[in-house]
Amino acid sequence: MATLLLQQAINALTVGxxxxxxxxxxxxxxxxxxxxxxxxxxxxxxxxxxxxFAASLLGGVAGHPGVALAAGFATFxxxxxxxxxxxxxxxxxxxxxxxxxxxxxxxxxAVVIQNVVMLVGGRRPLIYPSFLPRGVFQIxxxxxxxxxxxxxxxxxxxxxxLELLVSRTSLGVKIRAVAESAETASLVxxxxxxxxxxxxxxxxxxxxxxxxxxxSYYGVATFSMGFIIGMKAFTAAILGGIGSIPGAVxxxxxxxxxxxxxxxxxxALTHGLxxxxxxxxxxxxxxxxxxxxxxxxxxxxxxxxxxMVYKRDF
Amino acid sequence: xxxxxxxxxxxxxxxxxxPAYPLRILDLVLLYAMLGLGLNIVVGYAGLLDLGxxxxxxxxxxxxxxxxxxxxxxxxxxLLVLLIxxxxxxxxxxxxxIPVLRLRGDYLAIVTLGFGExxxxxxxxxxxLTNGPQGIARIDEAVIFGWHLSxxxxxxxxxxxxxxxxxxxxxxLQESSLGIALAAVREDQDAARGCGIDTTGVxxxxxxxxxxxxxxxxxxxxxxxxxxxxESFTFWESLSIVLVxxxxxxxxxxxxxxxxxxxxxxxELLRAYADYRxxxxxxALVLIILARPMGLIRREYGPSWLVRRMTRA
Numbered sequence: 195m196a197t198l199l200l201q202q203a204i205n206a207l208t209v210g211x212x213x214x215x216x217x218x219x220x221x222x223x224x225x226x227x228x229x230x231x232x233x234x235x236x237x238x239x240x241x242x243x244x245x246x247f248a249a250s251l252l253g254g255v256a257g258h259p260g261v262a263l264a265a266g267f268a269t270f271x272x273x274x275x276x277x278x279x280x281x282x283x284x285x286x287x288x289x290x291x292x293x294x295x296x297x298x299x300x301x302x303x304a305v306v307i308q309n310v311v312m313l314v315g316g317r318r319p320l321i322y323p324s325f326l327p328r329g330v331f332q333i334x335x336x337x338x339x340x341x342x343x344x345x346x347x348x349x350x351x352x353x354x355x356l357e358l359l360v361s362r363t364s365l366g367v368k369i370r371a372v373a374e375s376a377e378t379a380s381l382v383x384x385x386x387x388x389x390x391x392x393x394x395x396x397x398x399x400x401x402x403x404x405x406x407x408x409x410s411y412y413g414v415a416t417f418s419m420g421f422i423i424g425m426k427a428f429t430a431a432i433l434g435g436i437g438s439i440p441g442a443v444x445x446x447x448x449x450x451x452x453x454x455x456x457x458x459x460x461x462a463l464t465h466g467l468x469x470x471x472x473x474x475x476x477x478x479x480x481x482x483x484x485x486x487x488x489x490x491x492x493x494x495x496x497x498x499x500x501x502m503v504y505k506r507d508f
Numbered sequence: 509x510x511x512x513x514x515x516x517x518x519x520x521x522x523x524x525x526x527p528a529y530p531l532r533i534l535d536l537v538l539l540y541a542m543l544g545l546g547l548n549i550v551v552g553y554a555g556l557l558d559l560g561x562x563x564x565x566x567x568x569x570x571x572x573x574x575x576x577x578x579x580x581x582x583x584x585x586x587l588l589v590l591l592i593x594x595x596x597x598x599x600x601x602x603x604x605x606i607p608v609l610r611l612r613g614d615y616l617a618i619v620t621l622g623f624g625e626x627x628x629x630x631x632x633x634x635x636x637l638t639n640g641p642q643g644i645a646r647i648d649e650a651v652i653f654g655w656h657l658s659x660x661x662x663x664x665x666x667x668x669x670x671x672x673x674x675x676x677x678x679x680x681l682q683e684s685s686l687g688i689a690l691a692a693v694r695e696d697q698d699a700a701r702g703c704g705i706d707t708t709g710v711x712x713x714x715x716x717x718x719x720x721x722x723x724x725x726x727x728x729x730x731x732x733x734x735x736x737x738x739e740s741f742t743f744w745e746s747l748s749i750v751l752v753x754x755x756x757x758x759x760x761x762x763x764x765x766x767x768x769x770x771x772x773x774x775x776e777l778l779r780a781y782a783d784y785r786x787x788x789x790x791x792a793l794v795l796i797i798l799a800r801p802m803g804l805i806r807r808e809y810g811p812s813w814l815v816r817r818m819t820r821a
Binding site for chain 1: 551610615617747750783786790802
């Protein structure tokens with residue numbers, strides 16, 4: 195029993211770490227622009243595909259940790275720049291119009307990116323070469339793969355890096371200032387475009403790495419895989435309190451645990467009445483319940499009403 | 509008033525000359541126009557983002573599918589099911605609205621999104637009731653007072669009537685004291701409350717009204733397609749209806765109808781490009797929004813504006 199619980203905890207942690215990495219991109223963009231960035235899920239997909247391409251340029255990923263690392267880094271940069279490009283083309287001109295316009299423009303970009311991935315990468319599922327080391331070991335009877343350990347390590351490094359960037363550097367101060375109030379920040383001489391561009395570089399970059407980890411973990415990538423994962427990661431961001439970086443991490447991990455444990459235990463607890471097919475409902479039900487009691491999410495600050503409603507018409 | 513009265517007649521006359529396939533697309537335009545007009549009450553008038561509107565549409569569609577098909581061998585009359593479907597959708601709107609309308613802004617959007625997904629997953633998995641992913645086929649065609657609707661042209665007549673009724677309804681709603689209260693809530697909720705408006709109450713009414721229209725749309729959809737499956741009620745469908753409203757013109761019934769026409773016809777025109785179709789659709793979408801971020805027709809140029817202009821001239 196304890197072994198089983200430990201095993202599930204490890205699995206949950208792995209999935210949760212991936213959700214958390216994606217959720218960070220949603221939460222940072224939302225924190226600064228109050229924008230639900232629907233294109234973010236496609237950065238995840240594009241990352242998985244670009245990484246395979248980069249690795250094949252470097253001579254294949256099999257057995258070379260150096261190649262995997264280099265391809266991963268190149269993907270981070272490539273998708274980061276893609277994120278900045280999307281922001282410049284599709285969101286920046288809409289800043290200061292209605293709040294719905296950039297959201298739907300993001301939706302359009304999601305369709306565009308997904309279809310480019312489909313046209314270049316193919317409709318059929320791609321058997322994914324693992325970027326992660328193979329092999330297993332045991333802790334107290336639970337099987338842990340090196341894949342899982344690497345995923346957790348990569349996620350941890352990236353999250354700590356992000357936290358240091360935001361809390362310790364001058365760029366981070368600017369990001370926080372713009373998130374607090376873009377107008378006030380511009381009064382003290384901060385050009386909001388730079389921190390916003392940085393967010394649109396780092397967020398998609400993290401999403402792309404999450405894409406590589408996810409596809410390597412499950413061994414397959416499809417052009418349409420971003421949609422559901424993106425929706426769950428967004429749920430995670432809301433769960434933790436959107437706009438909050440620790441909240442996104444907490445929300446991601448929590449979602450991983452809810453899904454894994456609910457899927458494993460619900461059928462037994464309800465005598466098969468509620469089966470694993472309801473997995474997606476658990477996440478949303480928990481979300482609804484948490485929001486009813488903590489309307490700003492677990493770690494969310496109270497977001498000003500002014501910035502949240504869809505009322506500006508000019 | 510005259511140009512507005514001429515529009516539906518023009519659509520019906522136009523429909524006489526169309527072959528079956530384009531006629532079906534025209535039907536779809538009208539159906540989406542109706543759904544858009546319904547969603548517009550929540551998004552355009554009340555300023556709340558509902559990302560799960562498809563749930564109400566699905567409730568309407570499955571109500572008809574279950575009550576008028578061989579699934580349980582029930583064959584209730586169309587108009588009766590229309591009332592039941594509308595009622596159930598309204599009930600769902602109220603039940604969802606009571607807890608969630610206290611949430612503000614985007615949290616509401618996410619909870620409605622979650623609700624939409626929950627409804628879809630339920631339809632997918634309650635095999636005994638909904639026949640799961642295979643959906644329900646051989647649904648009865650609609651019969652209204654002895655008039656048997658079978659061709660796309662018949663449905664065109666029905667949909668034109670429904671869109672006209674919905675249009676008149678939402679227009680009068682917008683001009684009513686409820687509409688003014690909704691506008692106040694949209695512009696400044698705290699000030700609205702200060703004026704003595706029961707903000708949660710009016711939002712709830714808006715939510716339920718919008719859900720009712722969605723439910724009616726669903727019943728018509730099920731009778732028109734004679735087949736429903738969870739595939740038709742994905743999150744993407746909710747987003748499409750939001751797109752109709754926002755691309756067309758937030759809070760403007762004319763804009764919504766134009767948006768429906770554009771967003772239904774555009775993918776059909778792009779059909780020739782096969783694999784590139786969706787890509788082109790996405791690019792076109794972004795370009796339209798960049799060009800007209802406030803929608804094709806702005807809020808102030810609505811039906812009341814047209815009437816004022818016409819009577820002045």
